[in-house]
Amino acid sequence: MKKSEIQKIIVKFINQEANSSELESLNSWLKKENNQLFFSQFVKIEYLTALNMGNYNVDKAKITINEKLKNSKRKQRSTFFKRVSIVASVVTLLGFSVFHYINFNRANNSVQDRTAISDIDVGSSKAILTLNNGEEVSLGKDKNYTSDKVKSNGEKLLYHQDDKLRNELSYNYLTVPRGGEFFVQLADGTKVWLNSDSKLKYPERFNSGEPREVELVYGEAYFEVSPSTKHDGDAFNVITKNQEVNVLGTHFNIKAYNEDNKIATTLVEGRVNVKNGEVIKLLKPNQQSLINANSNAIEVIEVDVMREIAWVKGMFSFNEESLEEMMKVLSRWYNVDVIFESTKSKNYQFTGVLERTRTIQDFLGLIEATSEGEVHFEITEKKVIIK
Amino acid sequence: MKIGNPKAYDYLMHSFYQKLCAYAYTLSHDHGTAEDIVQNVFVEVWLNKKNINPVFSIKNYLYKSVYNEFINQYRKSKPVYCLEKKYLEAVDIEVENTYDNLDELVKLVNKEINCLPPKCRQIFLLNKKEGLSHIEIAEYLDVSMKTIEGHMTRGFKILRDRLDDKMKTVFFILFG
Numbered sequence: 001m002k003k004s005e006i007q008k009i010i011v012k013f014i015n016q017e018a019n020s021s022e023l024e025s026l027n028s029w030l031k032k033e034n035n036q037l038f039f040s041q042f043v044k045i046e047y048l049t050a051l052n053m054g055n056y057n058v059d060k061a062k063i064t065i066n067e068k069l070k071n072s073k074r075k076q077r078s079t080f081f082k083r084v085s086i087v088a089s090v091v092t093l094l095g096f097s098v099f100h101y102i103n104f105n106r107a108n109n110s111v112q113d114r115t116a117i118s119d120i121d122v123g124s125s126k127a128i129l130t131l132n133n134g135e136e137v138s139l140g141k142d143k144n145y146t147s148d149k150v151k152s153n154g155e156k157l158l159y160h161q162d163d164k165l166r167n168e169l170s171y172n173y174l175t176v177p178r179g180g181e182f183f184v185q186l187a188d189g190t191k192v193w194l195n196s197d198s199k200l201k202y203p204e205r206f207n208s209g210e211p212r213e214v215e216l217v218y219g220e221a222y223f224e225v226s227p228s229t230k231h232d233g234d235a236f237n238v239i240t241k242n243q244e245v246n247v248l249g250t251h252f253n254i255k256a257y258n259e260d261n262k263i264a265t266t267l268v269e270g271r272v273n274v275k276n277g278e279v280i281k282l283l284k285p286n287q288q289s290l291i292n293a294n295s296n297a298i299e300v301i302e303v304d305v306m307r308e309i310a311w312v313k314g315m316f317s318f319n320e321e322s323l324e325e326m327m328k329v330l331s332r333w334y335n336v337d338v339i340f341e342s343t344k345s346k347n348y349q350f351t352g353v354l355e356r357t358r359t360i361q362d363f364l365g366l367i368e369a370t371s372e373g374e375v376h377f378e379i380t381e382k383k384v385i386i387k
Numbered sequence: 388m389k390i391g392n393p394k395a396y397d398y399l400m401h402s403f404y405q406k407l408c409a410y411a412y413t414l415s416h417d418h419g420t421a422e423d424i425v426q427n428v429f430v431e432v433w434l435n436k437k438n439i440n441p442v443f444s445i446k447n448y449l450y451k452s453v454y455n456e457f458i459n460q461y462r463k464s465k466p467v468y469c470l471e472k473k474y475l476e477a478v479d480i481e482v483e484n485t486y487d488n489l490d491e492l493v494k495l496v497n498k499e500i501n502c503l504p505p506k507c508r509q510i511f512l513l514n515k516k517e518g519l520s521h522i523e524i525a526e527y528l529d530v531s532m533k534t535i536e537g538h539m540t541r542g543f544k545i546l547r548d549r550l551d552d553k554m555k556t557v558f559f560i561l562f563g
Binding site: 042065 | 400401404405406408409413416421422426427429430433434469470473474477482484485489492493496497512514516520536537539540543544546547550551
């Protein structure tokens with residue numbers, strides 16, 4: 001049957017205007033499951049419209065209810081049947097709840113059951129510090145590290161500027177693996193949060209009178225830059241691939257994963273200049289600049305900054321995000337590989353906020369349970385397969 | 388509520404009366420019947436306040452009671468057709484699905500109804516707000532039944548398309 005024809009019949013049916021032959025054809029059309037979904041979208045419109053249209057008077061209703069109550073009290077002794085119906089309704093309700101409970105558990109268990117053999121850890125503080133002599137130090141929980149310039153308690157790395165001597169700058173690298181995150185406070189007091197799969201290059205100490213310069217080699221980092229006013233006006237520059245960000249003391253996020261082919265710089269506070277070759281754009285708070293790997297243009301859009309930097313606060317935050325993009329984020333944090341067996345599911349959109357301390361099973365279970373059976377996950381060792 | 392606090396009862400009325408009436412209207416297609424059903428449910432709730440199991444969510448209890456009342460009282464004479472059953476199931480699913488961001492969706496639909504083409508909007512509102520049947524609208528506006536059907540279908544179709552994006556988005560519960 002043609003789509004326009006069936007739409008007309010559905011609407012007539014909802015409006016109780018359909019004749020018997022129309023009811024007949026709707027009935028057979030609804031035997032297909034896809035069609036039911038289409039049908040329920042119209043039902044939803046009817047229901048939401050009813051919520052708009054109804055002009056029901058609560059106060060009048062209270063009076064009517066009081067009258068009905070008085071009448072029913074007189075009749076109460078003879079209402080055995082009514083009781084039975086209430087008992088029935090409670091039993092139905094109980095059945096209903098149990099059904100939902102089972103359903104819910106099934107949805108939840110399914111991912112868990114299928115992952116009994118795998119063990120995927122939640123991301124945690126870990127990183128590798130590469131010193132200027134090439135020596136590598138593994139940082140993480142219960143691994144303290146102290147030298148004359150820097151100390152770490154396993155969660156953060158703190159540099160201190162001890163002298164004002166001009167020296168040749170010596171650089172360190174901080175590499176955060178997939179499944180990790182780390183915090184570093186540079187010698188000038190600038191704070192940097194590094195997300196999973198990210199690498200930062202910075203000097204052990206800065207020279208006064210020269211611009212402070214660090215490089216986000218790849219990945220995502222959130223900067224709270226110590227203001228230039230505290231450093232005799234020395235500017236602070238962040239270099240990322242072909243992009244340069246000049247700042248004067250401000251808070252911003254740079255996201256530049258290699259697989260994304262673009263650099264997103266989001267300003268939370270203050271002002272920054274984003275430079276791509278010859279092109280320069282000034283960002284204001286709540287703006288994000290986007291640079292494509294193979295273009296000199298800088299696009300500027302308005303964004304919800306709290307969502308962009310939710311990861312700094314230990315949250316995932318998605319707003320109508322496609323499953324494909326979400327899985328990229330999850331794969332970095334939980335250090336898993338993601339395989340889409342159905343390309344269709346890449347485009348499913350989700351909205352929500354979840355703590356990063358939850359397990360990947362929790363997360364996938366929620367998506368599965370809310371996707372109405374459209375998305376299925378299978379986890380084998382370090383792989384998530386989307387059916 | 389369990390001990391029969393009138394304040395709790397008031398609260399219930401104010402938080403649920405409108406929503407339950409809209410639900411009952413979706414089931415019964417009649418505003419008067421809808422109010423009747425919901426009022427009966429509240430009478431029952433009051434009379435049975437001691438027997439209500441507090442373990443169950445009051446929201447689920449109320450919606451289920453409205454449904455039962457509709458089936459028991461107003462459909463007594465007619466058997467529930469297969470098609471009707473599908474409709475009722477679909478309504479229940481949508482009530483459940485939309486509950487968490489209902490206010491937002493209602494506002495959105497309201498906005499989109501106001502944006503319908505004028506003729507389409509007029510006919511849509513005559514049917515949904517004033518409760519006129521297709522033939523009553525056709526007589527009132529002096530147009531053919533086909534025209535009414537066309538406009539009604541168009542109205543639904545536009546609203547569905549506009550909400551389509553929203554519908555594709557699946558919301559998951561937030562844990563704080």
